[in-house]
Amino acid sequence: MFEAINQNVCRYAAFSSEELATFNQLLAHKSIAKKQFLLHEGDVCRFEAYIVKGCIKSYFIDSNGFEVILTFGIEDWWVSDIDSFCTQQPSRMFIETIEDSELLLLTHQTKEQLLTKIPKFERVFRLMVQRHLASYQERLFADHAKTAQERYEYFLAKYPYISQRIPQHLIAAYLGISPEFLSKIRKRMFTNRSK
Amino acid sequence: MFEAINQNVCRYAAFSSEELATFNQLLAHKSIAKKQFLLHEGDVCRFEAYIVKGCIKSYFIDSNGFEVILTFGIEDWWVSDIDSFCTQQPSRMFIETIEDSELLLLTHQTKEQLLTKIPKFERVFRLMVQRHLASYQERLFADHAKTAQERYEYFLAKYPYISQRIPQHLIAAYLGISPEFLSKIRKRMFTNRSK
């Protein structure tokens, strides 16, 4: 049950089995069906969740009612609204399951306990956040410098597992294009072999 | 000399004056003229820099040779390529002064020393990175959900100090639009009073 998450954190620092046991005791397990909200706009984000199994999206709703997808999460990823979680201010985003999912949760309180008991976790979370930051920087660059088709190809190459289990219109919402246009891009890519 | 930076880090955790003295001893001071590179694509980023005075941009160059600006930094901001700095891998970005600047630098080595001597700094940097992350999330949302004019107005409102001291075409490069189009937006905004 905790194997995967323990391997996950051990990528960032070395932990003894006692430390890992302490860590694991602070985690809450949660099963949740698909199409359920883990977080709703206006609510305070009370968790950081490690995905044991399942598929989850986090997104904003724009002024026209369209989803702007920030991230997809699958097995071995973390999801949260870090900003709301840390400040304990109401969130502006939604986090919603796409498939039935199993999670391991840290709350604000258990995370603080963890950081107090095992300060090395400060480093783990710092490094995790840094990697997230780097990927946002890369995405910003892609959004500004590349065409929709290039971004789609990049997405397919980078997240082959995700692109196979997610409906196409959600990928469009992630890329920032309309579902119709993504359909046209795909047609272009798969019929006309010219890049 | 160290007043501003000490206040900066004290926003995230409490430090004694001895701790701050230790911190300050690990910082290197650097003066640098405008239009100089602090980091060049292909080089490893060896610093995290606190800006005592000046103005700095970090950016990528896209395949057409255009700048895609990630961030502007002015007084009381930090600049670095966190990804390259942490992994000590070659960077893909440029960091360049826009004005004559004064910096306080941490190197990979001095940062590790700092974290070892005063582990509370783990928390400081974690919280700093988290705030950066939140601002990238917001920017991604704005890029996908708002028009160029809305993004420009938002930029003016959020960074009034920056927008006054930076040439207009750099703001365009930050917003992800052409300088010509920004000029047309401004004309629209300032002649026709309709939003």
Next chain:
DNA sequence: CGCGACGTTGATTTGCCTCAACGATTGTGG
């Protein structure tokens, strides 16, 4: 003075959106 950096303006083009209509597939209640 003359050159380079910066901003503006207009004409034209284009990448992507919107709207509308239509299959295909899934799933769900009767």
Next chain:
DNA sequence: CCACAATCGTTGAGGCAAATCAACGTCGCG
């Protein structure tokens, strides 16, 4: 187990936001 509704993807016509290209004005500065 079928009927019907959602959900999802495709296609085409038309439109708009923003890019591109080209020309020109202005300022600061070596």
